[in-house]
Amino acid sequence: MEREHAERFEPLPGRAGHVGGIESLTFDGHHYYFGFDYGSDIVLSPLIGDPAAMAAFASAHMRQTTGAHDRDHWAGLVDAATGRSALAAGADLAFTTEGLRGDLPEPGSHLLYLLGAATGWDDWFGESPEARRACERLGLDDEDPEFIDQCLTEVRDHGVGARPDDWTVVRLHLGAAVRHLPGNWGILFAPLAEGLANRS
Incomplete structure (x- = not known):
């Protein structure tokens, strides 16, 4: 299942393997997650609406300063990013x-x-x-x-x-x-x- 989730989304060109974390936003009331490289200020992934797919994508295509991690590790970070961001807060995270x-x-x-x-x-x-x-x-x-x-x-x-x-x-x-x-x-x-x- 993890591989199927990961294969639904391709890495953005030139951005696979970056060290980063998980960010989120809402668009027309739908929640989306994305990978983000805080050191370079660049987005690392497509916008992904399924938390499990985001965790699988991150496990396959992203790293942290401690190296590669499995889906369960990334699932915790996805959950922590739900409705929150290290980049902005509140209404700034919602787009229509x-x-x-x-x-x-x-x-x-x-x-x-x-x-x-x-x-x-x-x-x-x-x-x-x-x-x-x-x-x-x-x-x-x-x-x-x-x-x-x-x-x-x-x-x-x-x-x-x-x-x-x-x-x-x-x-x-x-x-x-x-x-x-x-x-x-x-x-x-x-x-x-x-x-x-x-x-x-």
Whole structure:
């Protein structure tokens, strides 16, 4: 049974064998678990809704500082992560299709952190010269991880039409983040991209 559970989910590309722990979130009321490398701030697994499958996946594809562990060890960590997180708390752990589609992320939010961690903190401005030029006009350093927070603040406070360069950065940066999400992360968080397109 453990092998069947593990084989239901493939490791994310290049992330098998990492040292990490178990994190969780809810999406439209459904609970999901995922592996997380706290040392590198990267997501290690797809979003897995079955606790037994998460434990089996972790046993097959993850490690801890003490080495490999069996399913029972990981099952305890999965249970401890249910409804809790070392990364965020409370409402920050809950996402909905309606919320992603209808609201822009809060600056500095757990959502923005998860987008970066799931994509491996990739830099997408190479594929978006328009966003890079908008950053330059705004005097922003696109290598500063907080540049998106400033643009989101301006757009949320003043509106899309009043801050076209800030909106360009937000729209293209977050849209690229969703496109680069691995595995079923991209499926669940696709409504964020839909919401961005509806505002344009």
